[in-house]
Amino acid sequence: MPKIKTEKKSRVHNEVAKQGIMFNKDFGQHILKNPMIITAMLEKAALRPTDVVLEIGPGTGNMTMKLLEQAKKVVACEIDTRLVAELQKRVLGTPYQQKLHIMVGDALKTELPFFDLCVANVPYQISSPLVFKLLLHRPFFRCAVLMFQREFAQRLVAQPGDKLYCRLSVNTQLLARVDMLMKVGKNNFRPPPKVESSVVRIEPRNPPPPIPYREWDGLTRIAFTRKNKTLGAAFRQTSVLTALEKNYALHCSLNNVTIPEGFDVKAKIEEILTEVEADQKRARTMDIDDFMKLLHAFNKNGIHFS
Template sequence: MPKERVQKKSRQHGDIQKQGINFNKEFGQHILKNPLVVNSMIEKAALRPTDVVLEIGPGTGNMTVKLLEKVKKVNACEIDPRLVAELQKRVLGTPYQTKLHVIVGDVIKTELPFFDVCVANMPYQISSPFVFKLLLHRPFFRCAVLMFQREFAQRLVAKPGDKLYCRLSVNTQLLARVDHLMKEWDGLVRICFSRKNKTIGASFKFTKVLEMLEKNYRVHCSMKNVAIPTDFDVKAKVTDLLEKNGYELKRPRSMDIDDFLGLLNCFNEEGIHFS
């Protein structure tokens, strides 16, 4: 999954800096700040109330808190004791305190506990060894939603003949089904900029676009065991979504990253995806 870098500083990030805590480049530390990206990752994980989640590199806990709202327990592995203190302080005295177990140390050298789902915003330095560690983990887990830098993510899903096809590609695809989830992001942006001077509403009226969205929506409903209304009309659904959220008359050339993330989130909330 390609990494989205957001320039705006979150309140939590600002608070950390005020307290004199600088991020350690040696650990590849970067805080996942945009709530739309956090929500999208959690939505993809399809979490259940009985799940135990393994989170790698929780940082200041922006995603951790969201996970704690939805699952039975979160095992968060963090190498930096300073961030561990911030994370524990964040849940202190809340109902989430007893649901959070923090593992302090290097995840590559740590014996992983039992978990159903792994969710992580991965530092580049440990991406490859962590993937191999995860693939060999027993007992089997249900799924992992991992955010990587773009080129690394492309290596995971590369096919024979691709220039990025390598040992990592072969081993990963041998032992797991791998999907490039934020291909969804590329799909959204490609549709929007296919006619960058036209409105967003106009860009989503093309037949091929609507057919693709309807197919993905039906797959989503099937996976979630949700019945599709007999009178379902993808064109009406998309038009209503864009109008309701104020995107229909916007033009891609004047939209910033947060606008596109907001648009993606609107579609995700309705179970309509771009992969």
């Protein structure tokens, strides 16, 4: 009988091989094995003994155990029940047992509790939605020290004009200050991922800018659909015009405003873009202030994005 190969789907992590745990690539399981990287991440987080720390994807608990040494409480969110059992085993009968609270499930679908800090080696496939789930979480947390795939981390900190500057960059920087902390080579993980990693520090802006985030998100979505095209070209797309016309009609209806006779949404949008001198601008060169100015001009004229 031919031998069934399982190596392609997952690899055995030596420390838990005896429990028969296979690492699941669908969950992005790459365990950080270098204790010096873990120590450096905790130092950058500036933990206090009174802190409640959220950890997403604790894996076998290498970072969790270090967090438990320094924090008041650790909330670990883990989707894989086999790793939950491994984590519970590590704290069983230790002073840390009472300090660890494990939430079993998908971090993106779980209602997160209060926390002061978030420290995590993030499963790479949930990077983007997790960043925004954290940034829109209330009450505010102090900061997050997170490990991401290197290119994703570079996008978070990219500035207007940079090759990697994108919607992710401007949306994140609207809500937080983001700093690159360190690079982490693939050999620091077991099994090694195919990509290099980086650690970033994210500090939410508190209070946040006085902007309806869904409106902002809708505007940047259109602008960055073709980030190298002019805004004039981006807003002349039929699908965009149709959606904005529908939003305008809804806005007028909700505010008891009569839609002007012969209203032409395309002409109105071109007028607004010209008024703020944005018609020939490209999203890849625009900063937060440029987008704020544009959003204000649209909203003032009854054009909405959510």
